[in-house]
Amino acid sequence: MAVVDDGSTDPTARVAEGFADSRISLIRQGNRGVSAARNRGIAARGSDACLFLDADDWLAPDALARLAGALAASPTAVAAIGAYTRVTSDGSAQFAPTTRCENLLERLLVRNLFANGGHLLIRRAAIDIAGGFRHDLSYGEDWEYWTRLALLGRFVPAAAGDPVLFVRERPGSAYLRMATDPACFATATDAIYGNPEIMRRFGTPRLRTLRRRAEAETAWVIGRELIRHGRLCDGWRWLGRSLRAAPLPKRIGLAGLSWAGIGPFRPYSASTGGETCKGVRISRDGVHQ
Numbered sequence: 001m002a003v004v005d006d007g008s009t010d011p012t013a014r015v016a017e018g019f020a021d022s023r024i025s026l027i028r029q030g031n032r033g034v035s036a037a038r039n040r041g042i043a044a045r046g047s048d049a050c051l052f053l054d055a056d057d058w059l060a061p062d063a064l065a066r067l068a069g070a071l072a073a074s075p076t077a078v079a080a081i082g083a084y085t086r087v088t089s090d091g092s093a094q095f096a097p098t099t100r101c102e103n104l105l106e107r108l109l110v111r112n113l114f115a116n117g118g119h120l121l122i123r124r125a126a127i128d129i130a131g132g133f134r135h136d137l138s139y140g141e142d143w144e145y146w147t148r149l150a151l152l153g154r155f156v157p158a159a160a161g162d163p164v165l166f167v168r169e170r171p172g173s174a175y176l177r178m179a180t181d182p183a184c185f186a187t188a189t190d191a192i193y194g195n196p197e198i199m200r201r202f203g204t205p206r207l208r209t210l211r212r213r214a215e216a217e218t219a220w221v222i223g224r225e226l227i228r229h230g231r232l233c234d235g236w237r238w239l240g241r242s243l244r245a246a247p248l249p250k251r252i253g254l255a256g257l258s259w260a261g262i263g264p265f266r267p268y269s270a271s272t273g274g275e276t277c278k279g280v281r282i283s284r285d286g287v288h289q
Contacts, residue, residue, distance in 0.1 A: 001023055001024050001025070002025050002026075002027055002040075002041045002044035003016040003024065003025070003026050003027065004027045004029070004037040004038075004040050004041050005026060005027065005028045005029070006029060006030075006031055006032060006033070006034075006036065006037040007029065007030045007031030007032070008031075008055075012055065013026060013028060025044060027040050027041070027044060033135070033138065034133070034141065035132070035133035035134060035135045035137065035141050036135060038052050038117070038132070038133050039132040039133055039135075042127060042132055045124075047124065048123065048124050049067075049068065049071060049121050049122060049123050049124055050121070050122050050124060050127055051064070051067070051117065051118065051120065051121045051122070052116070052117030052118065052120075052142075053117070053118045053165075054116055054117075054118060056167075056168040056170065057116070057118050057165060057166060057167050057168055058165075058166050058168075059118065059164060059165055059166075060162065060163060060164050060165070060166070062164075063082065063119075063164035063165065064121070066082060066158040066159050066160065066164060067080040067081075067082055067120075067121035067158050067164060068080070068121060069158070069159060070121075070156050070157065070158045070159060071121055071123060071156070073156075074154075074156040076153060076154070077123070077153065077154055077155060077156040078122065078123055078126040078149050078150070078152050078153040078154060078155060079120050079121060079122040079123060079126065079149060079155045079156075080120070080121045080155065080156050080157070080158050081098060081099055081101070081114070081119055081120050081121075081155050081156070081157060081158065082098055082119045082157070082158035082163065082164030082165065083095065083096060083097050083098045083119070083158075083161055083162065083163045083164065083165075084096050084115050084118070084119045084163050084164065084165040084166070084167055085163040085165070085166050085167070086115070086167045086169050087166050087167065087168055087169060088169045089169065089170060093166075095163060096115065096163075097161060098157045098158065098161065099113045099114065099155075099157075101154060101155045101156060101157060104150050104154070104155055105147065105150040105151060105201075106202075106210065108143070108146055108147050108150055109147065109192065109193075109198070109202075109207075109210045109211075109214060110210060110213045110214045110217055111214065111217040111218075111221075112140070112142070112143035112146065113146070114142070114146060115165065115167045116142060116165075116167065117142055118164075118165040118167070119163075119164050119165040120146075120155075122149065126149055126152050126153070127149075129152055130145070130148045130149050130151075130152060131148070133145050134191065136191075137187060137188055137191060138178070138184065138187075139178040139179075139181075139184035139185070139187070139188060140184065140185065140187070140188025140189075140191075140192075141188070143188055143192065144188055144191045144192050147192050147195065147198065148195070151195075151197055151198065151201070169268075179221060179222065179225040180222055180225045180226050180229060180231070181222075182218070182222060185218040185221075185222070189211070189214055189215070189218070193207060193211055193214075212245060212246075213246060215245065216241075216242045216245035216246035217242070217246075219238050219239070219241040219242035219245065220238070220239065220242035220251065222235075222238045223235045223236065223237070223238030223239035223240075223241070223242060223258075224239070224258075224264055224265060226238060227239075227258050227261070227265045228265060228266065228267055228268050229267075229268060230267060235258065236258065239255050239258060243255065
């Protein structure tokens with residue numbers, strides 16, 4: 001196992017050095033970002049598969065055994081995936097079941113189906129073909145990487161439905177800040193849809209349709225995150241944009257929860273009262289003033 005200390009200011013390196021286990025290696029580098037850190041970990045060879053565990057998250061005790069078992073049982077699979085649970089700062093948990101593996105690449109073109117790399121065990125041979133994470137993407141670099149892996153073959157689910165990963169949700173994290181910025185999504189989307197192999201696999205007409213669906217999904221995520229950060233008016237406008245582009249019945253129903261700040265729209269613990277936004281309503285065709 002490689003622990004990559006990407007210029008941290010916490011005791012990460014000291015804790016890693018405290019383990020008297022030759023299987024654990026510490027790699028130090030100046031702060032260069034998540035893609036550079038993951039790529040340094042990839043370069044530390046010595047295993048047949050890789051899992052990328054972020055510093056804030058933790059694995060279930062049997063996570064690696066279950067994921068490795070799924071890979072061993074499917075020799076042609078690119079990666080094994082498991083369920084995960086999000087844990088908020090107040091200790092509440094939200095379980096996310098294992099992603100369906102059917103038609104995975106096409107579904108990945110619409111949205112990122114994974115919390116992060118902590119609930120995927122990826123075969124080393126597939127990583128050698130796909131290459132590393134892109135340094136030019138500060139957001140969505142994992143989403144873009146999963147599409148490259150999915151081009152290579154199928155993913156398989158780990159046994160049992162219990163989570164293999166626990167994702168710590170922190171209001172000040174980089175992901176949660178950037179998830180409200182449309183420009184961050186646009187850069188990642190351009191990178192994915194500009195992949196020549198994806199263009200060849202799907203063709204222009206089909207990709208045009210998938211990209212419209214991806215943009216509707218992006219608008220939904222931006223709206224949800226804005227609302228969770230207390231920016232209600234902006235959030236409802238983005239939800240409206242999403243519903244106008246893709247008026248899915250489930251999403252229309254969920255949009256009603258945004259007024260109460262419950263379900264997927266629950267405020268982050270660090271969010272304060274937020275905006276007062278009068279005269280805005282959500283209907284089937286979007287948000288109206």
